[in-house]
Amino acid sequence: MHARMATVDGVRVLAFDTFGTVTDWFSGISAAVAATVPGVDAGEFAREWRRRYAPILAQVESGDLPWRRLDDLQTETLHAAAAMFRVDLDTDQTRRLVCAWRTIPGWPDAAPGLRRLKSGFIVAALSNATVALLVDMAKHNGFDWDVLGGSDLWRHYKPARETYCGLADLLEATPAEVMMVAAHQNDLDAARSFGLRTAFIERPMEWGVPSMQIPHSDENDLHARDLLELADQLGVP
Amino acid sequence: MHARMATVDGVRVLAFDTFGTVTDWFSGISAAVAATVPGVDAGEFAREWRRRYAPILAQVESGDLPWRRLDDLQTETLHAAAAMFRVDLDTDQTRRLVCAWRTIPGWPDAAPGLRRLKSGFIVAALSNATVALLVDMAKHNGFDWDVLGGSDLWRHYKPARETYCGLADLLEATPAEVMMVAAHQNDLDAARSFGLRTAFIERPMEWGVPSMQIPHSDENDLHARDLLELADQLGVP
Numbered sequence: 318m319h320a321r322m323a324t325v326d327g328v329r330v331l332a333f334d335t336f337g338t339v340t341d342w343f344s345g346i347s348a349a350v351a352a353t354v355p356g357v358d359a360g361e362f363a364r365e366w367r368r369r370y371a372p373i374l375a376q377v378e379s380g381d382l383p384w385r386r387l388d389d390l391q392t393e394t395l396h397a398a399a400a401m402f403r404v405d406l407d408t409d410q411t412r413r414l415v416c417a418w419r420t421i422p423g424w425p426d427a428a429p430g431l432r433r434l435k436s437g438f439i440v441a442a443l444s445n446a447t448v449a450l451l452v453d454m455a456k457h458n459g460f461d462w463d464v465l466g467g468s469d470l471w472r473h474y475k476p477a478r479e480t481y482c483g484l485a486d487l488l489e490a491t492p493a494e495v496m497m498v499a500a501h502q503n504d505l506d507a508a509r510s511f512g513l514r515t516a517f518i519e520r521p522m523e524w525g526v527p528s529m530q531i532p533h534s535d536e537n538d539l540h541a542r543d544l545l546e547l548a549d550q551l552g553v554p
Numbered sequence: 555m556h557a558r559m560a561t562v563d564g565v566r567v568l569a570f571d572t573f574g575t576v577t578d579w580f581s582g583i584s585a586a587v588a589a590t591v592p593g594v595d596a597g598e599f600a601r602e603w604r605r606r607y608a609p610i611l612a613q614v615e616s617g618d619l620p621w622r623r624l625d626d627l628q629t630e631t632l633h634a635a636a637a638m639f640r641v642d643l644d645t646d647q648t649r650r651l652v653c654a655w656r657t658i659p660g661w662p663d664a665a666p667g668l669r670r671l672k673s674g675f676i677v678a679a680l681s682n683a684t685v686a687l688l689v690d691m692a693k694h695n696g697f698d699w700d701v702l703g704g705s706d707l708w709r710h711y712k713p714a715r716e717t718y719c720g721l722a723d724l725l726e727a728t729p730a731e732v733m734m735v736a737a738h739q740n741d742l743d744a745a746r747s748f749g750l751r752t753a754f755i756e757r758p759m760e761w762g763v764p765s766m767q768i769p770h771s772d773e774n775d776l777h778a779r780d781l782l783e784l785a786d787q788l789g790v791p
Binding site: 447448455464465469487488 | 689
C-alpha cells in the first residue's frame with residue numbers, strides 16, 4: 318500500500334470514464350431495448366449497438382467522418398445494429414433509445430464513491446458523452462461531479478490527446494496531477510501516454526455476462542474493484 | 555405569485571453570476587488585502603480593484619486587448635489599483651491577492667439556496683471566472699453546481715452574447731429555457747436581449763457599505779432578496 322501511495326503523489330484530479338466505469342450501460346440499454354423494440358433479444362441488441370461505439374468514434378478521430386455529437390453518432394450506429402436484427406426503428410423509438418444513455422444506472426458504488434473521493438480530489442467526468450448528457454446522467458444518479466469534461470468541449474473523442482490534455486489544461490493541472498480512472502485498458506494506456514496517472518476499475522459485468530478475465534496492465538498506478546476501494550487506496554475516508 | 559410563475563414557464567436552467575451574486579467578494583478581498591498589504595485602507599483598496607474589473611473585460615470584448623484569462627487581467631488591474639495607493643506589490647503578494655478570488659466566501663444563503671434549486675433545475679455558474687477558479691470557489695463554499703460555465707469555455711466575457719448563448723447551446727437548451735440570475739442589472743439586460751429570462755437578486759452589501767438604492771429593472775421576470783427566496787418563488791421546496 319505504501320508503494321502504491323507513493324506512485325500517486327501529487328495527484329489532484331481524478332478523471333472518470335463514464336459509460337462502463339461509473340454507469341452500467343448494459344442494464345440500462347438492454348432494459349430500454351426490451352421496452353422499445355418488441356421481439357428482439359434485448360441483451361444481444363444492446364451489445365451489438367455498443368460494439369459499434371468505439372469504431373465510429375475512431376472514424377471521427379481519423380478524419381473519415383466529420384465531428385458530430387455523440388447522440389448523432391449513436392443514432393447512426395443504432396440503425397446499423399437494428400439492421401442486423403432486421404428491425405426498422407421509427408423516429409420515436411430512435412429518440413427513446415438514444416436518450417436512454419442519459420439515464421443508465423450508476424454502479425451501486427459510483428455515487429457514494431464519487432462523494433467520498435470529492436472530499437480529497439477534484440472529481441471530473443472525462444467522457445465521450447456531451448456535457449448535456451453528463452448533466453442528465455449526474456442528476457439521474459446523484460453523481461456530485463466537480464466538473465464535466467464532455468467531448469463537445471474539445472470536439473474530440475477519447476483516446477485522442479485533446480481530451481486528456483484538454484481536461485488538465487481546463488483545471489490548470491499538469492498531466493501528472495491527473496489520474497484517469499477507467500474500466501478500459503485502452504483508455505488508461507492513452508492517458509498514460511500523455512503523462513496522466515491511471516487507475517483501473519474492475520467491471521466484470523459491463524457486458525451483461527461475467528468476464529472471467531478483464532485485460533489490464535501492470536503499469537496502472539492503481540487497480541481497484543470499485544470506487545469505494547479506490548477511495549480506500551487513495552486514503553479518502 | 556401566479557402571474558410570476560407564468561412568466562418563468564419552461565425554464566429548465568438557472569445560470570448564476572458568481573462574483574457578487576453568490577459570493578461576497580468585498581469581504582473576501584478586503585480581508586486578503588488587510589492580510590497582505592499592510593498600511594492601506596483594505597476596503598477602499600478592494601473597491602478600487604473591483605472598479606477596474608468591468609472596464610478591462612470590456613476592452614477584451616471590444617478587441618482593444620487580446621483574450622486573456624481572468625487571473626491575468628486581474629493581475630494587471632491589481633497593479634493599477636496598487637499604484638493608486640502608492641504600493642508596490644511583489645510576486646508573492648500579487649499571487650496571494652489574485653488567488654484570493656478563488657476562496658471568497660459565499661453569501662450565507664448561496665450554498666443552501668443552490669442545493670434547493672438543484673432539485674428542480676439545472677444550476678449552472680455563468681461567470682467571467684475560469685472553470686478552474688470556479689472549481690476552487692465551489693469546493694471552498696460547498697456550491698453543488700450541475701455545470702460550470704467559465705469564460706474560458708468561450709474565450710469571451712459577459713455581457714458578450716457568446717457566453718449566454720454558449721451556455722444554452724452546451725446544455726441543449728433554447729435561450730428562453732435559461733434564466734440568468736444576477737445582482738447586476740447590466741448582466742440581466744444583456745441576457746434578456748439574447749432571449750434568456752432574468753431574476754434579480756438583491757445584494758445591498760456587495761460593495762461593503764449599504765446601498766440604499768440598487769438599480770434594477772421592472773422587466774426582470776423575478777426579483778428576490780436572496781437564493782432562498784428565489785427557490786420559494788420558483789416553487790422548489
